[in-house]
Amino acid sequence: MRKNRSEKYHKILTSAGAVFAEFGFHKSTISQIATNAGVADGTLYLYFKNKDDILYQFISFKTELVFKKMHAAVEDGKTAEAKLRNLIRCHLAEFQNDKHMAVIFQSEVRYLRDIEPQIKNISKMYLDLLSEIIEQGQIEGSMRQDLFVGLVKRFILGAVEGVISTWVSAQGRYDLVSMADPLVDLYLTGLRGAEIKIES
Numbered sequence: 742m743r744k745n746r747s748e749k750y751h752k753i754l755t756s757a758g759a760v761f762a763e764f765g766f767h768k769s770t771i772s773q774i775a776t777n778a779g780v781a782d783g784t785l786y787l788y789f790k791n792k793d794d795i796l797y798q799f800i801s802f803k804t805e806l807v808f809k810k811m812h813a814a815v816e817d818g819k820t821a822e823a824k825l826r827n828l829i830r831c832h833l834a835e836f837q838n839d840k841h842m843a844v845i846f847q848s849e850v851r852y853l854r855d856i857e858p859q860i861k862n863i864s865k866m867y868l869d870l871l872s873e874i875i876e877q878g879q880i881e882g883s884m885r886q887d888l889f890v891g892l893v894k895r896f897i898l899g900a901v902e903g904v905i906s907t908w909v910s911a912q913g914r915y916d917l918v919s920m921a922d923p924l925v926d927l928y929l930t931g932l933r934g935a936e937i938k939i940e941s
Contacts, residue, residue, distance in 0.1 A: 750788050753778045754802055757795045762844040766796060796845075797856060803842050804863050807835045815870065821878030822929065828870065829901060830921040836905050837917040847906045868894050884929070897928055 756778035760769045771792055775782045789795045814831035818824035836843040850860055871894035878884030884893075904924065908917045 749778075749780065749784070751802075753780065753785060753788060754795070754799050757799055758803075758839075758841040758845060761796065761799070761849060762841040766792075766845075766849050793855060796850075797859065799845070800850065800856065800859060800863075803839070803846075804866075807832075808866060810835060811867075811870065815874065820883065821874050821881055822883055822925070824874045824877070825897075825928070826922065826925050828874065829897075829925055830918060832901055833905070833917045833921050837908075837913070840909075840913055843905060843909050843913075847902070847909045864898070867898060871897055893928075900924060900927075 753774065757769075757774045760773045760777055764773065769792065771785055772782055774792075774795065775785055778785075785795070789798065811828055811831050814827040815824045818827045836846070850856055872890055875884060875890050875893050879886045879890075901924065904920050905917070908915070908920075
């Protein structure tokens with residue numbers, strides 16, 4: 742019985758993700774989600790209070806899955822640079838593999854005040870993960886020690902979110918994961934070119 746409930750619950754979440762991504766949260770209806778999931782409207786209320794609760798649980802479920810993979814990816818790296826590359830690759834890969842999630846996180850949730858605390862908590866979890874990597878890099882000497890960690894980690898998060906938003910706007914027409922290494926290279930080397938030496 743638990744297995745059947747779990748399967749139906751996750752089927753509804755998956756269907757809700759597809760509906761929210763296509764129509765937007767505010768224009769989506771319980772009926773659309775139920776139809777997409779192949780269940781009666783009333784069935785949704787066995788698992789969720791309302792449409793808002795479906796979105797809240799969708800975000801919570803996806804966040805838990807993605808962060809498990811992110812932590813595993815980071816742990817696979819030895820150096821701070823390797824950990825950072827693994828984290829960014831994993832981040833982009835998860836969003837590329839689940840376009841509905843990408844659309845919802847980048848285009849929908851940022852405009853919904855009711856779930857603002859939930860989104861802030863997700864951001865904090867990500868920033869905490871970045872803090873550990875940056876601090877390790879500063880200890881190793883692979884990352885500058887004269888920069889505030891808070892500034893660096895927000896720069897990284899903002900850049901990753903920007904890349905994902907651009908990819909979503911382009912309807913996923915290119916390989917998102919291919920942006921990972923160029924992003925990390927930009928973080929580590931910056932925009933300034935090598936100093937040109939003029940021979941006399």
